[in-house]
Amino acid sequence: MVVDLPFIWAGIIAFAVLAYVIMDGFDLGVGILFPFFPEKHDRDVMMNSVAPVWDGNETWLVLGGGGLLAVFPLAYATILPALYAPLIVMLLALIFRGVAFEYRWRTKRAEHLWDLSFIFGSTVAAFSQGVALGALVQGIPVVDRAYAGGWWDWLTPFSLLTGVALVVGYALLGATWLVMKTSGRLAIKARRIALRTAGATILAMGLVSLWTPFLNPLFLERWFGWPNMLYSGIVPLGVAGCFYLLLRGLLKRRDVLPFVAALGLFVLGFIGIGISFYPYIVPTSVTIHEAAAPDESLLFLLVGAVVLVPLILAYTAYAYWVFRGKVDPHEGYH
Template sequence: MMELDLPLIWAGIIAFAVLAYVILDGFDLGVGILFPLFPEKHDRDVMMNSIAPVWDGNETWLVLGGGGLLAVFPLAYATILPALYAPIIVMLLALIFRGVAFEYRWRTKRAEHLWNYSFIGGSTLAAFAQGITLGALVQGIEVENRAYAGGWWDWLTPFSLLTGVALVVGYALLGATWLVMKTSGRLAIKARRIALRMTVATIVMMGLVSLWTPFLDRLYLERWFGFPNILYSGLVPVGVAGCFYLLLRGLLKRRDVLPFLSALGLFVLGFIGIGISFFPYIVPTSVTIHEAAAPDSSLMFLLVGAVFLVPMILAYTAYAYWVFRGKMNPDEGYH
């Protein structure tokens, strides 16, 4: 009987949870990032109502990814967290402020502008912190004797700042295409114009990050440009070009769903690119998936729970999106 490679299975589950969080919470963070470009109260109300049924459920995947990392790959958790405490704490605080703003904005008139600022700041700062965390992880974490050996500020580099800005721009694209898909009238027209600009900006940022990444470490360079690796790694930029074309075509031809799906495709391809660079490392170039994994008995015990939990999360997430499918009515909403 073939034995299951439990560390690899769990790496796939956690990678899926992280990807699900990025593409689902990405667009509602993007709506917050775009808030300053829509100064009218009615537009802002419609924007928040468009994500009200799903925004908190989207963050379930963040909990699953973070909790799974602690339970399944304790060595990776103990190595990554000390290296990235600052951006992760900033991200969590930003998400808290954003969540509180979501609730309190509807409860006050006099201080509504303060909660608007909290929603904008929380969304933008959370996206920026996530991008910095990604950049710091990609550039490598110094590990000695199975422990973090770097300094407090190692996460702050030009590359991590670039990835921080890139993720803010990418989330703004997701938010704009979400508004194109979910809203109508003047708001949707303005969102379409913003989405066109954000499409170009996202492709530029992806290009800069992609060109920089292979030169961070020799392993990345070989993964992307070595033979025969280039035969499959080269498919990623081809896919990006295809999504870029479909995104522009959808926006220009006023096909409201296609731009959002194409923007999601860009993020999926970017995630695949990260996987090409990382695998089989979970802490890049330092700790592999199998080195970081908990004992197989623990992994199997947790897998039994995941077999029931993950389909349940997928089911209620899909149901929520199905119930609230289509264009929203601007006269109905969260309040």
């Protein structure tokens, strides 16, 4: 039996990226929502809700980026030059946000400045990720196995739309996370914000979904060609179902259901990107097999991944289990 190692590794890296988006998305969303909660006590509780897990969530970003370099070096060498600007801004924003997270608890006089830094880092990181995604979806010109575009090719109306869409989506994740993890007045306010961001997220997903098929004939065929639309049509039906569960959970005052439904929206959006992309890793220039390292390297790295990925999943699950339930408003990160 022939094992398709590039396909397996594409699945592993796709899983790592998805894990990062859904896990780090809600704590970026908490930072994005800070301006709507001006009281110090509310902000303390919000930060305490993500304090045990926020830095561990970014493990998946390291795994996805490092895996791309090791397993698909051609894709790494093509994508990075095309997206240097938004990715560098993203990393700087994440660093800035991490520093703000720590220093906010160490000072009283300048606490408001670190609050602003936390808001800025979270929002800019989310926006940069969305811009990078939009630039990748719209296509990267490749000539002779190298990036053939310019420095500003990533900056387009479509990439700006995806940047705004991801900020709104992360805000939804953050709001539903707060509904699940907090209580009292803060949770009530988070529920109201979740209702608004749910509608905005669906609108943004609709705009991006309607625009994407017309960026490339391949995308148009994948979504509207026959019989492809019989399978691709499952995604918008799933989105509608998750949106219904999200609204139902918020209106019925459920705590966990809205967050799970919001995660479902992101998973389905990620599946939609996979439907458009496959088998390309750099649409529509480089396939996963063309970009892959030699099979010997892939097999060697897979041995490590078989050990490493379950360990990451185990300690992540343990952290979330230990810190399950509502946040105690009188205890937390100091």
